[in-house]
Amino acid sequence: MNFKKIYISYRPIFLVLPTFIFFLVFFIIPVASLFIIAFDKPVTGVLALQGEWTLKSFLRIWNRSLYFDAAVMSLTLAALVSIITLIIGYPLAYLIAKTENVARNTFLMILVLCAMQLDMVIRLFGLMVLLGDNGVINGALMYFDIIEKPIGLMYNKLGVVIGLVQFSLPFMILSLIGIIRGISPSVVEASRSLGASPNKTFWNIILPLSMPGILAGTLLVFAISISSYLVPALMGGWKVMMMPLHVYQQVAEMGKWQFGSAIAVVLFLTSLLSVLIYQKTAIRIAGGRA
Amino acid sequence: MAAKRLKEVGEVGFLVKFGSFIALCILLIPVFIVVLTGLNSGDHLTFPPEGFSTRWIVAFFQSEEFLSAFLFSFGLALIVMVISTILGTMAAIFITRFKFPGINILRAIFLSPLILPGIVLGLALYVFYISSGWGLARTYLGMIIAHVLVTMPYVIGTVSASLFNFDVNLEQAARSLGASPLTAFRKVTLPNISNGVMAGSVFAFIVSFGQFDVSLFMSTPNNTPLPIALYWSLRYTFEPTAAAAGIFAICLVILSMLITSRLVNLKKFSGVKFS
Secondary structure, eight states: OOHHHHHHHHHHHHHHHHHHHHHHIIIIIIHHHHHHHHHBOOOOOOOOOOOBBHHHHHHHHHOOHHHHHHHHHHHEEEEEHHHHHHHHHHHHHHHHHHHOHHHHHHHHEEEEEHHHHHHHHHHHHHOOOOTTTTTTHHHHHHTTTSSSSSSOSSSSSHHHHHHHHHHHHHHHHHHHHHHHHHHHHHHHHHHHHTOHHHHIIIIIIIHHHHHHHHHHHHHHHHHHHHHHHHHHHHTTTSOOOHHHHHHIIIIIIIIOOOHHHHHOOOOOOOHHHHHHHHHHHHHHHHHHOO | OOHHHHHHSSSOHHHHHHHHHHHHHHHHHHHHHHHHHTTTTSOOSSSSOOBBBBHHHHHEEEEHHHHHHHHHHHHHHHHHHHHHHHHHHHHHHHHHHOOTHHHHHHHHHHGGGGSSOHHHHHHHHHHHHHHSSSHHHHSSSHHHHHHHOOOOOOOOHHHHHHHHSSHHHHHHHHHHHOOOOOHIIIIIIHHHHHHHHHHHHHHHHHHHHOOGGGTTTTTTBBBBBBHHHHHHHHHTOOOOHHHHHHHHHHHHHHHHHHHHHHSSGGGGGGGGGGG
């Protein structure tokens, strides 16, 4: 009897056991082994563990301007993209949050979600046809004699920024909608009835109250922008080197497993840090609303 | 007067509408361009466009490269969807229903593939596949495992959300009326969370179908998902056949989002859940 009781109360464990084992074997151990390899003695072309702990790979990132600059470039462009995405994304998030009509609201949400879920390579195909030297924009400008030769809209930093903004905009919008919807209409009404103009109400009431969503959105966009391999690879034409490009290049093309892993670890920790701050703010938001 | 003011508060100004229009353009114009390129009659999309034709659609159906990659991705996404939905639903029930020490850590682990940069996860798995000696590197099974990892958080997130909304008392009522735990779950709980489970599986499908980053280290000439095939072709040229393949992918995404909007309240799909 006693045995049966214990048996029943521990049975739910079997619901989670397969997933837990799966994550242990194919997630926790692989990520941990990536850390181990990053601290192992670098030997080109050899993945097997050397067993000599060293910081060589990390010092190389720090000392070689090629890799240090890539880290700085990643951080700068990601910060820039976060700000641009916020400015572009806020109005649409506000519109969706304030749209009461269910059909129209669902329609707008489907547009944002479709744009987000569509394979990024396909979206970049569209952007590249639009921005290329023989692309639609340059073609149109030359057709109307506004410019004589194509202006460089991609294969440079501008192209990478445009690509990353297109990539991360839906994430920003989704981070903002919930917060903006949570702003009580009576606060806004109070401000207006006390004589504040719509403009003043926005800057003094609505914007400060959306701050948690703004912070969460910019951090999330920052984290996904530094992690993107595709956008700098295609929109930057391998001329704008960001960290994910080096990870792939070092491992797949040069066989430098330890060094590639070290760059991956730096990338992982940078993105983890911004996500941790993001979650802190997200939890505070959830707590504030409850 | 007050009523008029109240109405004003709910309305949005011209600047908001204009800004929203810009944002929608940035989100959607690249998609329209892909559709135009795929339906264009010229060799590449020019300004002004030359006219419409279905020649690239036909070329897609005859292309060994893109059609096989499309079918590969579709099959992969189906398998991944089934595995992720089953494992993810079970795990979601556990982490929402039962109080165990360390359950928050468990939840964080299950959701963390979302925040790990795809290229880092891809490399970690690739390194593990090679050094474990299980022969998983650059195999179909290895690819399935990687995709299950990245799609599982979507299933767990969506199913957990629908479990939170479900009143546990209903299941307990069934139990007190003599139903076994399994029967009570199957007859009472499952029908109530089925929308969440289906929405989660649709997400798993579409995330796997569009997955690039973790597939990068896994693919071989025989194991090429559509995003990887498109990427390699896009590095050298703008092939309208690739755009035609894109049109079908766009249709799949639109279809899956329409299904999702029927299953769950999209209003709740904001903020933390996508983190």
